[in-house]
Amino acid sequence: MKPNFLLVLFCLTGFSSFAQGHYNGQYAIGAQYGATKDGNAYNLNVQRLIGDNYFGARVDLNYYDKTNKLTVVETEIVPHKILSLGIAGTYSLEEILPHPLYAQIHLGAQYSNENFNEGKSISSKGLEYTAPNENVFGLYTGIEIELSLLKFLSITGTAQTQRMFNSDVDKSIYFLGGGLKFNL
DSSP states (O other), X not given: OHHHHHHHHHHHHHHHTTOOOOOTTOEEEEEEEEEETTEEEEEEEEEEXXXXXXXXXXXXXXXXXXXXXXXXXXXXXXXXXXXXXXXXXXXXXXTTSOTTEEEEEEXXXXXXXXXXXXXXXXXXXXXXXXXXXSEEEEEEEEEEEEEEEETTEEEEEEEEEEEETXXXXXXXXXXXXXXXXXXX
């Protein structure tokens, strides 16, 4: 086990020595998969560095496929799908982590569409209820850790939280995941 670990570490270090730095106007496309409470989360994002190497902007498209509790008279578990689009400002913490590691924090606004119980307003027991608000607005923030492997490719890990102000179902959603980033 130890020789395999050292071989993988050596390969990553070797790739990383030829990896890119961040530069003004750089674009990147990222895709991530992760977990959220009671389900899965998917993220697709586009990023651009603006001005010096520290500030930037990103657009995130998130999809959550999870379950939630519906209580009319009795509690049952129902599907809860959320599609959200957010626009955020980013700040790179390049001074904190050594090359080829990068960390970026982001904060922005989002719009989400919630599909609760497949759009039904009746429980599996035949009881009617008021369907929750489908159009939700809020804020999201997170951190992305990036390990540069090649000039055009990085491995990423992310932690993100969304605060949905007018949701009738979930006010907060947390997402932990990892994926790839392609630098253009």
